[in-house]
Each structure stands twice: as C-alpha cells, then as structure tokens.
Amino acid sequence: MAPPTFGIEFITQKEVYFLIAFWVLLSTFCMYLFTQTPVGKMANAVRDNPERAEFVGYSQRWVRYVSFCAAGFFAGVAGALFAINYEILTEQNLNLNMSFQVLLATYIGGVGFFLGPIFGAILFTLLQTVIGLQTDLWALYTGLVFIFMVMFLPAGLTGLFAMHMIPIQLGRVGMLIKPYSKIFLPGLAFVIGIIALIELINHVRHHGEEQFMTLFWVEFDTTSFVPWVLFALMTIVGFYISRIFAKEVAEAWGEATFVEGERR
Amino acid sequence: MSVEALKLDNVKKNFAGTEIIRGLNLSVAQDERHAVIGPNGAGKSTAYNLITGRYQVSSGKVFLKGEDITNLQPYEVKRKGLSRSFQITNIFPKMSVFENVRCSLLWAMGYKYSFWHMVGNQSKLNNDAEEIIEELNLKDRRNTLAGVLSYAEQRALEIGITIAGGSEVILLDEPTAGMSVSETEYIVGLIRKVTEGKTLLVVEHDMGVVFDLADRISVLVYGEIIATGTPTEVKENQAVQEAYLGAAMEEH
Incomplete structure (x- = not known):
C-alpha cells in the first residue's frame, strides 16, 4: 500500500467520487482549451477538409498525430481513475466491445460538438444502468437508438439542439x-x-x-x-x-x- | 536580372503510361500577372497539381524563386510561399467564414502545431483575419458557416483562404468559372486588389477576364505550351488561333 496522500487513502466511495469528479472537470476544461489552440483549430479543419488543410500549410498527418497524442493523454487519465474506482483492470477494459461503447456514446451525443460526447456518455451510462436494471434488453435498445441516430440525426443529440x-x-x-x-x-x-x-x-x-x-x-x-x-x-x-x-x-x-x- | 518567381523546366507527367503533360516549360517573372489558357483537357489543372505537390512529376523540375520545389508535399510548397486556389470550391464547409480565414493564417504567422497558444487571445492573428474578411466583402457573413454561403461568396472565400498568410506566388484555378457578369466583376476586382505586389498565375476560360487581368499569357494545348507573350502577341499568333483562340474569341 502506498502512503496516503494528504491523509486521504481514496478508499471510501465519497473520497473516490470527489477525486474522479475533480479530474473529470479538470480534464474537460483542458480539452476545451485544446480546441482553442492552433493545432486544435486545425484538427477541426482537417476533419472538415483534409486536403485543403495541407494547402494552408499543415500536414494532416501531423495534425492527426498531435490530436491522437492529446486523446491518448486523456485516455490515460481516464484509465488511472478507472483503476482507482474499480480496483481491477482486465482484458475487458481494452477489448473491442469497450471501444465500440465509447464510439457509440460519441455518436449518440453528437460528433463534431464539444458537448456531444459528454451528453452521449451520460445518456449511454443511464441506458446501461437505469434501463439495465429494468430489462435484459438494454443493449438492444442502445443499438436501436444508435441506428435511429445514424438514420435520422447523424449530428447526434447535440446536433439536434444546435439545429434549433x-x-x-x-x-x-x-x-x-x-x-x-x-x-x-x-x-x-x-x-x-x-x-x-x-x-x-x-x-x-x-x-x-x-x-x-x-x-x-x-x-x-x-x-x-x-x-x-x-x-x-x-x-x-x-x-x-x-x-x-x-x-x-x-x-x-x-x-x-x-x-x-x-x-x- | 532577377530570378523568376516560378519556373517549370521540362516537366512531364504520365498517368498509367499516357503522357498528359509532355515537357512543360513556363517561367513567371516576379510580380507578373500571368495567365494560362487552353482548351478543356489541355492539362491546366494537372500542371497546377504538379507545381503544388498534389501529384508527383514524372520528370523535370519546378523552381520557386530559384529554389527546387519538385515533388515537395503540398504543405511544404505552401510554407515556401506558394499558395493556390481550386477550380472546384475547396473550403472548410462546417467552419465559419472567420474560422476559415483564421486557420489559413495560422502557419504563416508561425503558430505551427502549437497547443500552448489560445487563438482567441492572439490579437494580430484575429485582426489580420478580420481585415481579410473585410477585403473579401464578407463582413456580414463573418459567422456564417462557409458551406451555406452563396456560390460567389464561396469563391471569394476560396481566394481569401489562398491569399491569407501572404504567399508571394498565387495560383488561381478558374476563379470566375460559373459566375454571372456582375459576380465576375466582383471577383476580378477582388483578385486585382489582393494580388497587388504579388506574382499571380491564373488559369481562366473567360477571355475577357484573361485579357483584362494578365500581363502575359501562355497557351497550353495537349500538355505543351505552344505560345507565350503579351495579350496582343498571343491574340495575333497564328498557331494559337488555329488551336484554340479562334473559336473562343468569336464568343466575345
């Protein structure tokens, strides 16, 4: 066991909750700042039109590489918090299923909006926990919501708000x-x-x-x-x-x- | 004698064994407005793609201000001071007009892949972007998504993205294609204004625009330059009239 940090051992639910909440808020803030930097702006530009981005002086590969590194950094934060919360890490946390869930949450929330993945993650977790308690078929409903989104609301929930x-x-x-x-x-x-x-x-x-x-x-x-x-x-x-x-x-x-x- | 702003030395390009560009020689002097004309399929856009690194040349050399830029990546060519527009509008459709212009300024103003500057706080960057938007006459469209602009406005923005960052050599690919007379006037005026003191190479079908704008004209037919000269010289050139201009001139 490591010595406690400032006398806190992060064992009780409450301590862990506030630890995670702190890092989530801080990371969200840092992500927002990232979108406001030159490379963050160019990440949008590369998503929008990678070819033209090259003709304004940016290598799309480098822009994607920097974005990927930033994403990896925040995924690292998430992983550390996950380990503290669940105290177990298995192959399940790295498999395709997990990656797909993250992607699903992003699409439901809305690709291309800062708040999109946040809403998506909240909704997805609600589907998983609240509806998961009511029915065995929560995964089916998640899939149906996803199909509905792709067919009728490709911009996701945030896109629906933005449209209005x-x-x-x-x-x-x-x-x-x-x-x-x-x-x-x-x-x-x-x-x-x-x-x-x-x-x-x-x-x-x-x-x-x-x-x-x-x-x-x-x-x-x-x-x-x-x-x-x-x-x-x-x-x-x-x-x-x-x-x-x-x-x-x-x-x-x-x-x-x-x-x-x-x-x- | 000063060195040419842009020089093509026997540039060739094969696609699947077919020679599309067969030995292109072209030299554009500093601060010159040079037009390239030629029938459809003559290889004008291909030539642009070869100069700007979109395609790799099969043989030959491209020089920018005396420096060899043959087969560099598009972003490297841009960083060396050559910027181009596209025949088919090529903008960032889901970003606002302002963001389009600001993104085009970033590299030239030295921000590179920075993730420690906040673009909102960079007053010179934002002021320059505002100035370009004003020059483009798009001020009331500043926050509109580029994708919903009218065609003429998108073409103007296309030029704005191209000139942002102060490249010295500007390549425009059919800037007035598909435009009404009044829109053409607006774009030609814009080109005149924003390329002041720069070297301009323009591909254009509208002969009125070409003879109005260009100091010198090169005629490209089937992958070769058949004539280069002042507008008057080109107009009177027998080979040009036979190959291309005769038909086009009757329309005007």
Missing part, C-alpha cells in the same frame, strides 16, 4: 411548438408499443413459465391475446399518425428555418 439555434435566432421557434406537440403523443404510443412487443416476446421466450409480467408498472397476463393486440395496435396506429404529422413537422421546419437569399 437557427429558428431560435430567427425568433420563429413558436412555429414549431404546434407540430411538435402534435407528433409527441402518436410518437410516444409507437415507441411504447414497440418496446412492449419486444418485451412480450422476450418474456414468452425466456420466462414462459411465468404467466404474468409487469411492464410500465402494469401487470398483465401474457397468455391472453389482449396485451398483444393492444400493443400491436398502438405500434401500428402510432406509426401511421406519426408519419402523417411528420410531414407537418418537416414543413414547419422548412418555414421556420427559411432565410431569404441563403443557399442559392
């Missing part, structure tokens, strides 16, 4: 409230319906011996056809109504973000 800066700046955000609230209920019905169907199938296949299951705080009989029909109807009807309202949302969005003369 345009109507907010133009003072037209009010135009979006009505179509958004219209699509909310059918959209919710669709999501609940499809989750319920997935959970029902999972229950019957893996816990078939238990006749009753609880979902969304309601207990029901899985052998009766009522929940099946109900959830299937919710899914189908929710989907169709959402699709109809989605057109209205798209139209309202076009109107709310239209700027005369831009993008000829």
Whole structure:
C-alpha cells in the first residue's frame, strides 16, 4: 500500500467520487482549451477538409498525430481513475466491445460538438444502468437508438439542439411548438408499443413459465391475446399518425428555418 | 536580372503510361500577372497539381524563386510561399467564414502545431483575419458557416483562404468559372486588389477576364505550351488561333 496522500487513502466511495469528479472537470476544461489552440483549430479543419488543410500549410498527418497524442493523454487519465474506482483492470477494459461503447456514446451525443460526447456518455451510462436494471434488453435498445441516430440525426443529440439555434435566432421557434406537440403523443404510443412487443416476446421466450409480467408498472397476463393486440395496435396506429404529422413537422421546419437569399 | 518567381523546366507527367503533360516549360517573372489558357483537357489543372505537390512529376523540375520545389508535399510548397486556389470550391464547409480565414493564417504567422497558444487571445492573428474578411466583402457573413454561403461568396472565400498568410506566388484555378457578369466583376476586382505586389498565375476560360487581368499569357494545348507573350502577341499568333483562340474569341 502506498502512503496516503494528504491523509486521504481514496478508499471510501465519497473520497473516490470527489477525486474522479475533480479530474473529470479538470480534464474537460483542458480539452476545451485544446480546441482553442492552433493545432486544435486545425484538427477541426482537417476533419472538415483534409486536403485543403495541407494547402494552408499543415500536414494532416501531423495534425492527426498531435490530436491522437492529446486523446491518448486523456485516455490515460481516464484509465488511472478507472483503476482507482474499480480496483481491477482486465482484458475487458481494452477489448473491442469497450471501444465500440465509447464510439457509440460519441455518436449518440453528437460528433463534431464539444458537448456531444459528454451528453452521449451520460445518456449511454443511464441506458446501461437505469434501463439495465429494468430489462435484459438494454443493449438492444442502445443499438436501436444508435441506428435511429445514424438514420435520422447523424449530428447526434447535440446536433439536434444546435439545429434549433437557427429558428431560435430567427425568433420563429413558436412555429414549431404546434407540430411538435402534435407528433409527441402518436410518437410516444409507437415507441411504447414497440418496446412492449419486444418485451412480450422476450418474456414468452425466456420466462414462459411465468404467466404474468409487469411492464410500465402494469401487470398483465401474457397468455391472453389482449396485451398483444393492444400493443400491436398502438405500434401500428402510432406509426401511421406519426408519419402523417411528420410531414407537418418537416414543413414547419422548412418555414421556420427559411432565410431569404441563403443557399442559392 | 532577377530570378523568376516560378519556373517549370521540362516537366512531364504520365498517368498509367499516357503522357498528359509532355515537357512543360513556363517561367513567371516576379510580380507578373500571368495567365494560362487552353482548351478543356489541355492539362491546366494537372500542371497546377504538379507545381503544388498534389501529384508527383514524372520528370523535370519546378523552381520557386530559384529554389527546387519538385515533388515537395503540398504543405511544404505552401510554407515556401506558394499558395493556390481550386477550380472546384475547396473550403472548410462546417467552419465559419472567420474560422476559415483564421486557420489559413495560422502557419504563416508561425503558430505551427502549437497547443500552448489560445487563438482567441492572439490579437494580430484575429485582426489580420478580420481585415481579410473585410477585403473579401464578407463582413456580414463573418459567422456564417462557409458551406451555406452563396456560390460567389464561396469563391471569394476560396481566394481569401489562398491569399491569407501572404504567399508571394498565387495560383488561381478558374476563379470566375460559373459566375454571372456582375459576380465576375466582383471577383476580378477582388483578385486585382489582393494580388497587388504579388506574382499571380491564373488559369481562366473567360477571355475577357484573361485579357483584362494578365500581363502575359501562355497557351497550353495537349500538355505543351505552344505560345507565350503579351495579350496582343498571343491574340495575333497564328498557331494559337488555329488551336484554340479562334473559336473562343468569336464568343466575345
């Protein structure tokens, strides 16, 4: 055992928590500063257009190399904190699965935004812990969220917020409230319906011996056809109504973000 | 006699055994505005790509102010004081106009791969970027993402990125392609202004622009320079008229 640092041994949860919180905040701040340096700015430029970056005097390879070193530095901080928190490091912490999870969190949060990976990591951890307690299928839901993001929101959650800066700046955000609230209920019905169907199938296949299951705080009989029909109807009807309202949302969005003369 | 700003000495380029550039000799004097004209597929853009290190030359030499720059990397060529624009707009689309220009200034102002300067605090850097934006007439577009600018504005920004950092030799590749008459006037005025006291090599299809802008003209046909001279000389050159200019001049 190493001697305690300033009398703190970092054994209790509280001590470890504050240690990690301190380093996370400090590292986040340093990362932000990195984005404001010449090489940080050029990292953006290289991502945007690597060829042109070369023609303004920067070797894209060197820019990527420096970025990679910086990323490695912060990954090192994370690794040290991980070891203190879990007191164990195995092959699992370095395998593809782990790398994929980090990538997934980044994409869900939003690539290209400073806050993107932070939001992504928070949401991903919530999915893993909170939903992981409720259902065995959390990984499936994470995957579905990921597919949804890639298909409809390639800029991620942060990108979704950033998109709305345009109507907010133009003072037209009010135009979006009505179509958004219209699509909310059918959209919710669709999501609940499809989750319920997935959970029902999972229950019957893996816990078939238990006749009753609880979902969304309601207990029901899985052998009766009522929940099946109900959830299937919710899914189908929710989907169709959402699709109809989605057109209205798209139209309202076009109107709310239209700027005369831009993008000829 | 002062040394040429840019000199190509028997430069050749083969693509898969086909000779695209067959012995290119070109010399551009200091502070000269030199235009390269020629039909489509003559190798004008290829020549630019060879000078700036985008392609490797098969044989021959390229000299910048007497220094051999043959087959250097694009970023090395830029650091030696030669900067180019592109025929197809080549900007940083997801960055603001200001960031586009500021990034183009970084290397020339000596920041290199620094991660200890905060760009926001570098007043000379930011002032220079603002000045260039003002010169480009893009002040009210300062914070707009470059990708959503109008075509003419993007072309202006393209020129801004090229001249930022004060390169002495500027290569422009069809700066007015696809533009309306008024937009062309704006870009030509801009080119005149920002290349003052610099050496300019310009590839251009619009003969009005070429004869208006250039001190000397070279005619490139099928990978070879068939004539070089003042606009009047080139206009009267028999070979040029036959090969290219005759058809183009009738349009103007």
